[in-house]
Amino acid sequence: MNNKIYLSTLLSLSLGLTSTAQVVAPGAELQLISDQFSFTEGPAVSAEGSVYFTDQPNNRIWKYDTDGGLSVFLEPAGRANGLYFDNEGYLIACADEKNELWRISMDKNIEKLVVNFEDSLFNGPNDVWVSPTGVIYFTDPYYQREYWTRTSPDMKRQALYGYKNGEVARLDGEFRKPNGIIGTPDGKNLYVADIGDNKIYRYSIRQDGTVYGKQLFxxxxxxxxxxxxxxxxxxxxxGVDVYSSTGEKIKHIDVPANWTANVCFGGPDRDFLFITAGNKIFLLKMAVKGIK
Structure with missing residues (x-):
């Protein structure tokens, strides 16, 4: 192998880079699974590879199992939006009907983890990620809902929060409108979208779960x-845009919908990208895998 090519390959591996040809499986095309919904959101993968997702206008959480079956998991569902499985197999849900964060067992028992912050209602928990240490990070933007009686927020700040062992803390309140959130599997970094300011930020995570070193990603x-x-x-x-770990845009995936709301990796081998887009859900075979 040419020395320059060899060194370039080593550098890419060390930085976690991948070529566009390596992201989507060769010859793979989007597969429409269903278009029976109103607005799909919040996909989260279970330990066995099934994907749970929300249809918020219809107040349901759905399950897409590893055999391709679709079924309603929970209804009503607190107008759940973002979902994520915690380390014990419970489904964490941003239930913004009453601006709460829920913990749902697989036999559908519901525990309300957080219902307010410093005696104020949350704006509406939107998206969530659970770290390997068990800290639950969630975003809390204000989107006026037709099913609310209130017409303005209790809190001035739209913020990022962390929750563990019954305690919730505001970690960063400097956003226009925080939304999507995801962390690295080693629990060292956190990505948060400020959709209101058209930016993605990356943080480092301390051992106590607090964040520092906010950088534009x-x-x-x-x-x-x-x-x-x-x-x-x-x-x-x-659609879906893919960025390398160094912040380089490496791939765009067209999705035939007015809005692509969310994505996760699903399947037993985590090698399918599950995409929620308006009234539709799609699958795409990938050359890379998600994290188990």
Missing amino acids: AQQGSDGMTIDEAGNVYLTGK
Whole structure:
């Protein structure tokens, strides 16, 4: 092998880079699974590879199992939006009907983890990620909902929060409108989208779960986000955009919908990209895998 090519390959591996040809499996095309929904959001993968996602206008959480079956998991579902599985197999849900964060067991028992912050209602928990240490990070933007009686927020700040062991803390309140969130599998870094300011930020995470070193990662907003085994970050909005771990845009995936809300990796081997887009859900075979 040419020495320059060899050194370039080593550098790419060390930085977690991958070529565009390596992201999507060769010859793979989007597969429409269903278009029976109103607005799909919040996909989260379970330990066995099934994907749970929300249809917020219809107040349901759905399950897409590893055999391709679709079924309603929970209804009503607190107008759940973003979802993520915690380390014990419970489904964490941003239930913004009453501006709460829920913990849902697989036998559908619901525990309300947080219902307010310093005696004020949350704006509406939107998206969530659980770190390997068990800290639950979630964003809290204000989107006026037709099912609310209130017409303005209790809090002036739209912020990033962390929750663990019954305690919730505001970690960063300097956003226009925070939305998508994802972290690295080693629990060392956190990505948060400020969709209102068209930016993605990356933080370092301390051992106590607090964050520091906020840096601009990409000059692009995002609704939901995910990450693959190579450290590439997937952003949503007008289709799916893939950025390397160094902040280089390496791939755009067209999605035939007005809005692509969220993504996650699913399947037993985490090698399918599950995409929620308006009234539709799609699958795309990938050359990279998500994190188990």
